[in-house]
Amino acid sequence: MIHRLLGVTGDTTAVVIGASIGGLLAARVLREHFGRVVVLDRDTLGAAPAHRRCVPQDHQLHVLLARGRTALEELFPGLSAQLRDAGAPMVDLHGQVHWYNDGYLMRRAPSDLVAAGVGRPLLEHTIRERVLALPGVRLVARTDVTGLVLSADGSAVTGVHLSTGGTLAADLVVDAGGRASRGPLWLSAAGFPVPAEERVQVDVTYVTRRYEYQPEHLDGMSGVLTNAVPGAPRSGIAATQEDGLVAVALNGMLGERPPTDDAGMAAFADSLAAPHLATIIRCAVPAGDPVTMRYPASVRRRYERLRRFPEGYLVVADALCSFNPIYGQGMTVAALEALLLRRLLNTSGGRTTGLARRFFRQAARIVDGPWSIAVGTDLRFAEVPGRRTLKVRFVNAFVHRLHRAATRDANLGAAFLRVLNLVAPPTSLLTPGTILRVVFGARGTISRPRTPAPVAAEPAVRA
Structure with a gap:
């Protein structure tokens, strides 16, 4: 027995x-x-x-996420240092990452939002x-x-x-x-x-491949992220990890399926707002094959x-x-x-x-908080089934304006990232001070969303 x-x-x-x-x-x-x-x-x-x-x-x-790292540190004191000793970089998510939200490049600033760049x-x-x-x-x-x-x-x-x-x-x-x-x-x-069960059908397909990290491919930063938007259900992220690698993930929602060949991945990355992703795919040396996975629906029991x-x-x-x-x-x-x-x-x-x-x-x-963030954001897409309450529509429109204003106002970027990292509740974005910053900031001269264009770069020599 x-x-x-x-x-x-x-x-x-x-x-x-x-x-x-x-x-x-x-x-x-x-x-x-x-x-x-x-x-x-x-x-x-x-x-x-x-x-x-x-x-x-x-x-x-x-x-x-930053809150996840601190929570793990409460359970396992010294874990962050242990991961760092194993080669995982500690990344300032506001100061060391390019954020293209709805096509708008967030203004960077130093922060205490530190995440571990570590493979699963x-x-x-x-x-x-x-x-x-x-x-x-x-x-x-x-x-x-x-x-x-x-x-x-x-x-x-x-x-x-x-x-x-x-x-x-x-x-x-x-x-x-x-x-x-x-x-x-x-x-x-x-x-x-x-x-x-509550199910939100998103039909996400994501492809991840790792490359040898070269700082110039990310302008010296440690990561880049660009999100999907209505009409263009594609997104991408690159993040430095242990062993001197950078992982690139290309994501498609609603049946969009990123390819796994070099040329197809580069073309997919060209359709995204962040140019760094295509640069890595074209120029960096691969450290493994691309791997595909499909995720049909978010499920809450x-x-x-x-x-x-x-x-x-x-x-x-x-x-x-x-x-x-x-x-x-x-x-x-x-x-x-x-x-x-x-x-x-x-x-x-x-x-x-x-x-x-x-x-x-x-x-x-x-x-409740992360579920409302994920589901509310997914409901921006008309193809995702679900009830779009007045609150959901208002918050999505407000956050879009926040992204515009955050191209100049680092405080707004910080507020958004604290919510995204589960450090602060979503309601914290609706304080009077934040609302005023968004309203007046969005009226100013704001950079337009980046229109993706092919990145001219010499491909790396591949074995």
Whole structure:
């Protein structure tokens, strides 16, 4: 039996389904209150950073927002320095990045919004090593969870069924199985209601390729970003990472599919507002092949609205809400949920009675902000189905004017980036002072949006 293999006897045990970032962060917090924490994952997990078969998105460019980095630092003191020592650059998101919002180039300024330029495999590996170094934490790979074990009266989850044929008892089971979580199916099979789902169909395809970083390709900066706009559902981002590389991601919404050949990628980049992307593609030396991934829809599961839910079970991270990856919110929200779980367990002295109800209610408030940013922005596109309230239409029009004014007013750029990085709530953009800056700034002489044009550059010699 797996109990003997793990040495799980006596005391309290928490089981985490999934060893991706959301599951690892939950395990980190749970170890503060449980004698043992067992993390189960169906993948093979190596001793060094590597791409994972069951995490296909880890080939793509990931962005750890400024609030996400500070949240991880709360959970793992010294993590930023550890990533920096591993070669990941720390980037001032306002002072070291070219931002082309709606075609308008934001005025740069130094800021305290610092993000880590790190690939997903290195970040996940570093966190996993920190978690597994905690006494009482065990990771079991190549093991899938096939269902929940229920108490005799069916009111509580008391463990999990394993693909190996055994069961594992637990005082708390945390489902961090991602957007493919089978939680709703398990709840239905146990006679519990399933959460309502909100879906926003965006049909995003993104292609990421890494290149050898040359500062001149980014005018000495560490990144560049340009967003999609109605009528042109294409976007792109480049970000420096560890190993002296820069990752370029080309994104298409609503069926737009970036190509993967050199000429096609360059032509796609030429259609974007930021000229640096095409320069990198044409001039930099590739460090690997382009990788494509498709993301059909943002999905939010409304667990906080359920009237009945079993004790001893919790759902976190992407299993709770999966965001359009273009906005880079997923890892940061997972970290904020882990901090919430820590607060709730600290407050209750580690007791889990009623934990799910409290967690889901407060996690919904964490999700509300980034969900409104992602969905509200996606609803600018007429092809995206959804209800466009007066508030959504007003905010989108206002933010467009803010982008115009931010070409000259660095304070407006700072306000926008604080919201984008989940440091400040979206409502902070609607303070009287910010509104006045936008109204009067947008009336001034403002640079027009950049009209994309082909970048004249000599291509790099490619092997």
